[in-house]
Amino acid sequence: MNAMDSASPPTAMPVPTDALKEGVYESRDEIRKILRQSLQLTAEQGGRELFWLDSDFSEWPLSDEALLEALHRWALPHRRLHLLAMDYEALRRAHPRFVEWRRLHDHVIIAKSFDPADLDRSQPSPSGVLLAPGLLVFKQWSPVRASLTLRQAREEATVREWFDAIEQRSTDSFGSSTLGL
Template sequence: MELKDGVYESRDEIQQLLRQVLLLCAEQGGRELCWMDSDFTDWPLSDGPLLEALHGWALPHRRLRLLAADYEPLRRAHPRFVQWRQLHDHVIAAKAFDRAEAVERSQPSPIGVVLAPGLLVFKRWTPTRASLSLRNAREEATTLEWFDAIEQRSNDSFAGSTLGL
């Protein structure tokens, strides 16, 4: 499947698209990646080639900003990603958001987002509907503004390690 601007309307096509988008971001993404989902369980975060690409991407000057309503399903579904997260704690900022606050009252809000400034914006609207915009500065700016607003109202979560007393 070739990545191209447009709307995708099949669960299988969206899963394949998401895998390609994440790989492209890890291989060509810049200094910052922004990911948002309610729990990331249906993302391909246990995929070996993706984790290897993310490992190469995770240099000290890079930042992966994660937003989820709940990280516990991610911990159960993707233990390999959790290990990767622990190894690359220095590049990850993870926060938990309130689902009610993530919904824009004035317009439809996506249920999942991948934003790689200068590269692409992937938005999942429903489990069977998603859109992709490649190198669209206006779409990136509005998505980043929306993402930042949710992140500002969110709390730190999904720590790289658990400290005991």
């Protein structure tokens, strides 16, 4: 039994799909709330693959106990969480509980580092993305502007293509353990 199994069940209630509203959010508090709800919902109802992109994930609520428990239940062997960040050091410092979850669930994680030059600057690119195909697309454009779309296949396909292009040029990073000499 590991630490995730022995923890008491989180008290947070599941996020109903209708609790999320499509639209543009323009305050830090709204963005934090919608990102937290989106992460929770995708962990509870997400399919085989989840796609997350951020410069370092330090501002994401990845230490949230209810979210980690939902991700623990989601992390079956046939599932994949694709992580793209420029650097994972801030995540390691800000979210040691997520780092532990990552270590326990290495079998579902594909984590890569991307170069900011790989972002297509000819058009606006979000600074953060959460994609759960068949469920939602969350895009953060700035610290005070984000958008959410629900079950829009065209938007999902566009974001997936954009994500895949960056992932293909990225390098493996954020290993489940660090080896030293």
